[in-house]
Amino acid sequence: MHNSRSAFALVTLGNIAVAGAQWYLVWLFAQQSGPVAVGHYSTLIAMMTPVFIASQLGLRNLFVTLQRTVRWRIYLGCRLATVGLSVVIIIGLVIFGPAQIHTALALPLLLIKVSDSVGDLFYARLQKTERLFAFGLILIGMATVSAITVTVVMLMTGSIITALWSAAVVSSTGTMVTIWVASAEPPETNADIASRTSVRSEVRTLVSAGIPMSLMQGVYSLLSYVPLAVVAWFGSPGDVGLYASAAYLVVFANLVGASIETVVLPAFRTVRETEGPLVLRRRVKRMCLIALTSLIPFVVLALFIGPWLLSAVYGADFVLSRQSVLYLSLAALCTLPTYLASANLLVLNRYWATFFVGGTAIIAVLAGGGIAGMAGMAAVEAGCLAVFIGSLTRLVGEFTCSRPRRSAPTVASAS
Numbered sequence: 001m002h003n004s005r006s007a008f009a010l011v012t013l014g015n016i017a018v019a020g021a022q023w024y025l026v027w028l029f030a031q032q033s034g035p036v037a038v039g040h041y042s043t044l045i046a047m048m049t050p051v052f053i054a055s056q057l058g059l060r061n062l063f064v065t066l067q068r069t070v071r072w073r074i075y076l077g078c079r080l081a082t083v084g085l086s087v088v089i090i091i092g093l094v095i096f097g098p099a100q101i102h103t104a105l106a107l108p109l110l111l112i113k114v115s116d117s118v119g120d121l122f123y124a125r126l127q128k129t130e131r132l133f134a135f136g137l138i139l140i141g142m143a144t145v146s147a148i149t150v151t152v153v154m155l156m157t158g159s160i161i162t163a164l165w166s167a168a169v170v171s172s173t174g175t176m177v178t179i180w181v182a183s184a185e186p187p188e189t190n191a192d193i194a195s196r197t198s199v200r201s202e203v204r205t206l207v208s209a210g211i212p213m214s215l216m217q218g219v220y221s222l223l224s225y226v227p228l229a230v231v232a233w234f235g236s237p238g239d240v241g242l243y244a245s246a247a248y249l250v251v252f253a254n255l256v257g258a259s260i261e262t263v264v265l266p267a268f269r270t271v272r273e274t275e276g277p278l279v280l281r282r283r284v285k286r287m288c289l290i291a292l293t294s295l296i297p298f299v300v301l302a303l304f305i306g307p308w309l310l311s312a313v314y315g316a317d318f319v320l321s322r323q324s325v326l327y328l329s330l331a332a333l334c335t336l337p338t339y340l341a342s343a344n345l346l347v348l349n350r351y352w353a354t355f356f357v358g359g360t361a362i363i364a365v366l367a368g369g370g371i372a373g374m375a376g377m378a379a380v381e382a383g384c385l386a387v388f389i390g391s392l393t394r395l396v397g398e399f400t401c402s403r404p405r406r407s408a409p410t411v412a413s414a415s
Helices: 004-033 034-054 059-065 072-096 104-130 132-157 162-182 189-193 201-234 237-246 250-276 275-316 322-347 352-376 379-401
Strands: none
Touching: 004 034, 004 132, 004 250, 034 104, 034 201, 034 237, 059 072, 059 104, 059 201, 059 250, 059 322, 072 104, 072 189, 072 201, 072 352, 104 132, 104 162, 104 250, 132 162, 132 250, 132 352, 201 237, 201 250, 201 352, 201 379, 237 275, 237 322, 237 352, 237 379, 250 275, 250 322, 275 322, 275 379, 322 352, 322 379
């Protein structure tokens, strides 16, 4: 079996490659139509992503961390049902929502979200069985093919809509590959067979654990896009596009953090079961401190080259203040260790705690960004400050909630 460092490197590279492919699409939008086009695209992403995440019951993390046995077909049936619900909600928002919603962009994006949601559950099988090399290779392959395909389509047609449809085709193909790679089921153990219950009982187990997990993930997804709402509140569609382009620094941090969580979840669960939650919390604290310390030089570097780099990459219309760059860099600094604290809570099955932390962070984002905007701060700067406030609140809150309960035994049971 490949060692965990190599697996982490490959999964991280895969997530960065996926983020790079997504960013490349934003860059094409910026080159084709400027900040306004990026604003329309980012608004659709901000609308769709929380809906899909909030409705899918967190089944991927449940499959890895849930301390109850539930058969795979129950997981798959629940995921397909939640995907159908998400599609209905999104179509309703597109039809009856504001006129600013770009329907031609919405349809291929919806297909991408559907395929990603189905593929996400099959990634859980690779993650739980620690087939992380396959996981990383699929991510890298999809990102590479997507970037090449979108480039070719853009050169041939000059149409952003057509390019987005081509990205949707690549996403669907990648999901089929993931299903094929992850399709082999590991043999059931005697313990699995002994703990099997009725379909109704297993569905009830998933729903009861999935509701707080889903709410938690939905809140955190919403947290990623609430700062964009702050920018829209005080600014124009062009400001939204400028913020969305610059905020990819935090998006990359989230994807690297997700890679970390993917790799450490099985290991954290083992530590919890063998050594107890207190030992796990100490290790997480040490890892968080190392992550924060090691990333400080990158914050300093971003502060000096960030404003110039944004204009150099996107064009002269994309000008960001040094203060905005500082807020985004600090947000990215807080984001990476947050995923370690989040993984700690997941293996403790404290899904409600993570939900309340996310809700508190959203309130902090709206309050901080709103006060800054009403005090006269520029819209983009207010949004950047808001995303930093949200990242810091989440980090502090999740680590605080990981304290072992007084009534818990040395090796905690599911909460």
